[in-house]
Amino acid sequence: MSNATQTAEVEIRDTRLKSILSFHGKASELQEYSRQLKKPDKDRCFTQCSDCAQMCAGTITNQVRGSAVVYHSPMGCFSNIPVQNDATRNAAKARGLEPFDVRSVCSNISEKDTIYGGLKKLRDAITLAYERFAPSCIFVQSSCAAGIVGDDIESVADEMAAELGIPIVPVFCEGFKSKAWSTGFDAGYHGILRKIVKKPEKRQSDLVNIFNFLGTDTFSPMLAKLGLRANYLVPLADLETLQTMSEAACSTEVCETLGTYITTVLEEEFGVPKVHAPSPYGIRWTDAWYREIARLTGKTDIVEQMIEEEHKRIEPELEELRAQLKGLRVYIYAGDSYAHNLGSLVSDLGVEIAGMTTLHHDMRVDGENAEHSTLQEMIDVAGDIEVTVCNKQPYEVLKQLRKVNPDFLIVRHMNMTILAGKLGIPSIFEGEINVSAGYDGLLLTGRRILDLLKAKRLLGTLAEYNEFPYTEWWLEQEADYL
Amino acid sequence: MSSIIQEAKFTCALGAQQTVLGIQGAVPVIHAGPGCSQRQFTYLANGSGYQGEGYAGGGQIPCTNASQTEVVFGGEKKLSTLLDSAFKVMKADLYVVMAGCTAGIVGDDVKQVASDHSSPAHPVVGVDTSGFRGNNYKGHNIVVEGIIDQLLEEAEPKVRRGLVNVFSVVPNQNPYWRGDLEEIKRILEGLGLEVNILFGYGSSGVSEWYDIPNAELNIVLSPWVGLGAAKLCQRRFGTPYLHWPVLPVGLKDTSEFLRKVAETLSLDPERTEKFILAEERRFKRYFVSLGDVFTDYAAYLPYDLYVIDDTAYGLGVARFCTRELGMIPQAFFVIDEPPQTAKDLVAENLTALDEAWKGKVLTEPDNAVIRGVIEQRIAARQTKSLILGSSWDKDLADETDNILIYHSAPVTDAAILNRTYVGYTGGLNLMQDIYTGVFDRHAVSNLTHGETSRERNTYRPAAGSNCN
Numbered sequence: 039m040s041n042a043t044q045t046a047e048v049e050i051r052d053t054r055l056k057s058i059l060s061f062h063g064k065a066s067e068l069q070e071y072s073r074q075l076k077k078p079d080k081d082r083c084f085t086q087c088s089d090c091a092q093m094c095a096g097t098i099t100n101q102v103r104g105s106a107v108v109y110h111s112p113m114g115c116f117s118n119i120p121v122q123n124d125a126t127r128n129a130a131k132a133r134g135l136e137p138f139d140v141r142s143v144c145s146n147i148s149e150k151d152t153i154y155g156g157l158k159k160l161r162d163a164i165t166l167a168y169e170r171f172a173p174s175c176i177f178v179q180s181s182c183a184a185g186i187v188g189d190d191i192e193s194v195a196d197e198m199a200a201e202l203g204i205p206i207v208p209v210f211c212e213g214f215k216s217k218a219w220s221t222g223f224d225a226g227y228h229g230i231l232r233k234i235v236k237k238p239e240k241r242q243s244d245l246v247n248i249f250n251f252l253g254t255d256t257f258s259p260m261l262a263k264l265g266l267r268a269n270y271l272v273p274l275a276d277l278e279t280l281q282t283m284s285e286a287a288c289s290t291e292v293c294e295t296l297g298t299y300i301t302t303v304l305e306e307e308f309g310v311p312k313v314h315a316p317s318p319y320g321i322r323w324t325d326a327w328y329r330e331i332a333r334l335t336g337k338t339d340i341v342e343q344m345i346e347e348e349h350k351r352i353e354p355e356l357e358e359l360r361a362q363l364k365g366l367r368v369y370i371y372a373g374d375s376y377a378h379n380l381g382s383l384v385s386d387l388g389v390e391i392a393g394m395t396t397l398h399h400d401m402r403v404d405g406e407n408a409e410h411s412t413l414q415e416m417i418d419v420a421g422d423i424e425v426t427v428c429n430k431q432p433y434e435v436l437k438q439l440r441k442v443n444p445d446f447l448i449v450r451h452m453n454m455t456i457l458a459g460k461l462g463i464p465s466i467f468e469g470e471i472n473v474s475a476g477y478d479g480l481l482l483t484g485r486r487i488l489d490l491l492k493a494k495r496l497l498g499t500l501a502e503y504n505e506f507p508y509t510e511w512w513l514e515q516e517a518d519y520l
Numbered sequence: 521m522s523s524i525i526q527e528a529k530f531t532c533a534l535g536a537q538q539t540v541l542g543i544q545g546a547v548p549v550i551h552a553g554p555g556c557s558q559r560q561f562t563y564l565a566n567g568s569g570y571q572g573e574g575y576a577g578g579g580q581i582p583c584t585n586a587s588q589t590e591v592v593f594g595g596e597k598k599l600s601t602l603l604d605s606a607f608k609v610m611k612a613d614l615y616v617v618m619a620g621c622t623a624g625i626v627g628d629d630v631k632q633v634a635s636d637h638s639s640p641a642h643p644v645v646g647v648d649t650s651g652f653r654g655n656n657y658k659g660h661n662i663v664v665e666g667i668i669d670q671l672l673e674e675a676e677p678k679v680r681r682g683l684v685n686v687f688s689v690v691p692n693q694n695p696y697w698r699g700d701l702e703e704i705k706r707i708l709e710g711l712g713l714e715v716n717i718l719f720g721y722g723s724s725g726v727s728e729w730y731d732i733p734n735a736e737l738n739i740v741l742s743p744w745v746g747l748g749a750a751k752l753c754q755r756r757f758g759t760p761y762l763h764w765p766v767l768p769v770g771l772k773d774t775s776e777f778l779r780k781v782a783e784t785l786s787l788d789p790e791r792t793e794k795f796i797l798a799e800e801r802r803f804k805r806y807f808v809s810l811g812d813v814f815t816d817y818a819a820y821l822p823y824d825l826y827v828i829d830d831t832a833y834g835l836g837v838a839r840f841c842t843r844e845l846g847m848i849p850q851a852f853f854v855i856d857e858p859p860q861t862a863k864d865l866v867a868e869n870l871t872a873l874d875e876a877w878k879g880k881v882l883t884e885p886d887n888a889v890i891r892g893v894i895e896q897r898i899a900a901r902q903t904k905s906l907i908l909g910s911s912w913d914k915d916l917a918d919e920t921d922n923i924l925i926y927h928s929a930p931v932t933d934a935a936i937l938n939r940t941y942v943g944y945t946g947g948l949n950l951m952q953d954i955y956t957g958v959f960d961r962h963a964v965s966n967l968t969h970g971e972t973s974r975e976r977n978t979y980r981p982a983a984g985s986n987c988n
Contacts, residue, residue, distance in 0.1 A: 084605035087583035090555025112621060112651030113525065114532030114556060117563030120911060120930035148522040152625055152652050163524045170526065170888070182553045183621040183652050186591055213553035214591050214622050429554075430579050433609055453561065453578045507547065507576040512609045520605050 042303050046192050048228035050216035056401035057218035061427035062518045065417050068425055072401040073408040084520040088429045090213030091222030092179060097251055098226025099177040099209055100140045101126050101273035106173035107142040108163045111181030116144035129252030133274055141171045147183050156189050164198050174277040175205040185212035207233040218398045220295050227300035230280055238284040245269050247289035249297035253472030260476045263344050264337045284308040288334040292317055292471050294375035294403055294412050302405035312405055316415045318475045320382035352477045359484035360388040367392040369442060372450030374399050378412035380448050385420035387484050392444040395435055399427045432457045433508055434519045446490055462501030464493040527887035527912045529855040533649040534620050535560045535656030536663040541577045542691030544725030545613035549606055551599045551630055552620020554585035568929040569695030569936030582606045586622040596628050603637045613726035617646035624650025645670035657745055657856045660690045664749045677733035677757040685716040685735045687746025694833055695931045699940035707943050710795040711782055733757040737785055741767050742832035744862035765865055767836035770844045770947030771803045799944050806948050813955050821958060822923050823848045824905040826894050829928045830856035835866050837908055840947055842874045849877045850897060853890045887912040906954060923957030
């Protein structure tokens with residue numbers, strides 16, 4: 039992946055990481071396919087609505103403090119914003135920062151623009167965003183319509199960056215381009231790496247880049263135990279923080295699916311070492327993560343004692359939680375690596391994994407070999423569990439849930455908890471994932487599971503009153519998907 | 521000319537997937553990029569008072585998730601495969617194929633593909649709702665007219681006396697549409713009519729759509745949305761239509777509407793008046809019972825009125841607030857990008873009701889601009905105001921201590937079920953909420969008693985106290 043940032047667009051995951059959207063079988067089988075980069079299953083002919091790269095790109099670009107975002111799209115692509123505002127405000131408060139809104143405008147591409155091109159409107163939208171928000175930088179999100187019509191967003195962005203004197207960052211996240219919506223993370227990061235991040239002037243030896251979503255400030259106390267500082271990226275950070283991420287001692291992430299691309303480019307092109315350890319979810323993964331960070335920051339002398347103390351500290355409550363959670367079975371339904379994180383987490387709580395659906399699977403990831411995939415790391419701690427890969431597809435997951443009948447789910451994506459709810463099964467909606475990290479995240483997850491079980495009667499009523507739109511024929515089919 | 525927008529009050533034409541879902545038993549089949557349907561869900565279901573995915577919405581909607589291949593080589597084949605498998609997997613009385621931007625630009629003929637797959641067992645219609653074609657009000661019209669055009673292509677009308685179809689609000693776009701349609705159906709049934717309300721839980725679903733040609737009258741309750749459908753029915757089935765632009769709220773407008781319907785259909789005047797008078801009596805008694813609040817606090821009530829809404833909802837509620845609640849028109853910001861004729865109609869209608877509306881009906885789809893105008897005006901006038909708006913206006917209302925009633929999308933911090941703000945019931949609900957706001961906003965306690973309601977009674981029972 040050398041000189042990745044030389045091209046305007048990031049290579050999509052479909053080709054770069056050989057991402058797949060369908061698999062049913064043992065985790066070890068999927069790992070073997072991954073090792074061989076061999077596609078395991080055929081595509082579906084029946085598909086329910088998925089999500090697109092633009093959504094993921096928005097999770098990177100929309101909450102940079104002081105920035106503005108221009109959606110170069112029809113109005114539909116822009117319609118996540120109201121809901122994002124509440125999330126942004128709440129997350130800022132949880133991080134201990136002044137709340138702010140997503141500052142965005144939509145160029146509102148119309149029929150005429152698809153015929154004559156929409157670049158004048160794009161210029162107008164950038165100008166309007168500049169005038170209304172006085173932003174430190176402007177992100178420009180492309181869309182299917184702009185992409186197919188062929189609007190040259192890059193040229194306009196460069197012209198206007200020179201004119202306005204601030205970075206204007208094109209983000210090529212057209213939904214149709216990649217079947218893996220997480221390509222949008224890479225698209226957002228790619229723009230930031232190309233147009234914002236500066237070559238390091240110095241090294242900040244105690245600064246650790248944390249690639250995360252909107253999330254609580256849980257990494258500061260975790261890193262403080264080693265005398266290190268958390269540099270949260272990208273949501274809620276300001277322009278200067280983005281510009282200087284290249285000065286950090288190392289980079290890590292809350293989810294490998296999220297951070298794989300940028301941590302690798304930072305390592306290869308900016309000399310910031312990548313933490314080659316799984317994210318800190320569950321005891322064993324947290325131990326490994328601390329050790330690797332300690333190695334990269336010269337803290338090996340203190341890390342073992344710290345880990346030992348932490349284990350002792352959480353042990354009494356952990357034992358209690360394990361006793362209360364004993365016998366419970368969970369189904370995990372989340373993005374690729376984050377599902378593996380959760381697998382690690384629940385297995386350290388002593389909860390049995392009844393099944394797992396990852397929303398896609400990267401057969402390889404940037405900057406790691408197959409032996410160090412989060413999938414393999416999860417198998418190492420959680421065993422060779424049953425795994426399916428599927429980009430949401432409720433018609434398919436419904437059958438898995440009916441078959442497995444778990445006590446509860448942990449679900450990472452909006453609008454997917456309802457599927458279990460309609461079966462009367464409660465879910466932890468894992469919308470905020472920083473809180474589940476580290477030793478305390480383990481305890482918190484245990485407590486949340488116990489609280490969650492209180493929802494059973496309410497959801498029992500929901501299940502009783504619900505009617506699914508699926509045919510008997512389908513529900514009785516042996517096939518996992520069509 | 522579509523303008524650049526900061527704070528959106530609508531989504532794109534594909535948002536009409538919620539129109540399809542509003543028809544009980546109908547399932548949309550989206551032929552678009554992979555994220556389009558989810559955006560619509562976010563804005564129009566969760567973002568409009570947490571209306572949820574319901575029976576077949578949200579992540580359950582079949583979609584081609586169009587990729588490079590479909591953009592380069594066309595997506596009709598993939599759509600065909602999807603439809604064939606959708607028949608097997610999903611129970612539906614009607615499938616509506618909806619093209620998004622990718623299919624629209626590439627030029628996939630979704631109407632043809634739909635027609636090729638349609639059968640009595642699995643009726644399919646296809647419409648082009650590409651996002652760039654316009655907003656979801658326009659998308660709603662495209663879907664409704666598309667269904668009438670294609671599903672009822674060979675229908676022979678057998679007119680049933682007393683049967684009416686109602687073309688009115690856009691499902692999900694207004695957070696109260698479910699309760700509103702139930703109220704409209706209730707009051708029309710009160711006249712003895714049989715009502716195809718077409719959308720929502722009070723409708724029998726797709727069977728009502730097959731029944732459309734048999735209506736004696738189509739009622740269009742909106743300045744422009746649904747008018748095309750009524751005209752289409754007139755051409756196709758010879759059904760006359762009553763275009764009543766006022767979505768009625770409160771006693772006067774609701775009774776006028778009902779009398780007009782009764783007159784148009786030559787209904788039995790005695791029965792009509794009996795129903796109306798009973799409704800009016802109930803309404804008046806409730807109204808009078810709030811009279812103590814009106815009189816005790818007459819100097820402290822909100823009179824300045826700001827409406828941010830589409831032409832249908834805005835016209836109805838603006839009329840009620842001026843006509844019966846005596847509010848002073850400040851501005852009605854029209855957000856649905858109506859045709860000029862509809863906008864003129866609304867302005868003329870309101871001005872005819874109250875001269876003070878003259879020049880105060882403004883077209884502006886960007887709530888950020890609207891908010892700025894209201895903010896300035898409130899600052900200049902320094903009077904208690906009522907804002908009929910959305911979650912976009914929450915900060916403004918909080919900061920200026922004015923009353924905000926959620927009356928249009930987006931509503932991201934309230935769960936809405938069967939509440940209605942139309943008809944007799946809606947008028948009462950609206951009054952209830954407006955004048956509760958007087959107490960919530962401390963207007964009364966601040967100004968009348970010289971204390972703030974924030975000074976709470978600090979009594980706490982001693983530890984160990986019990987209630988028996």
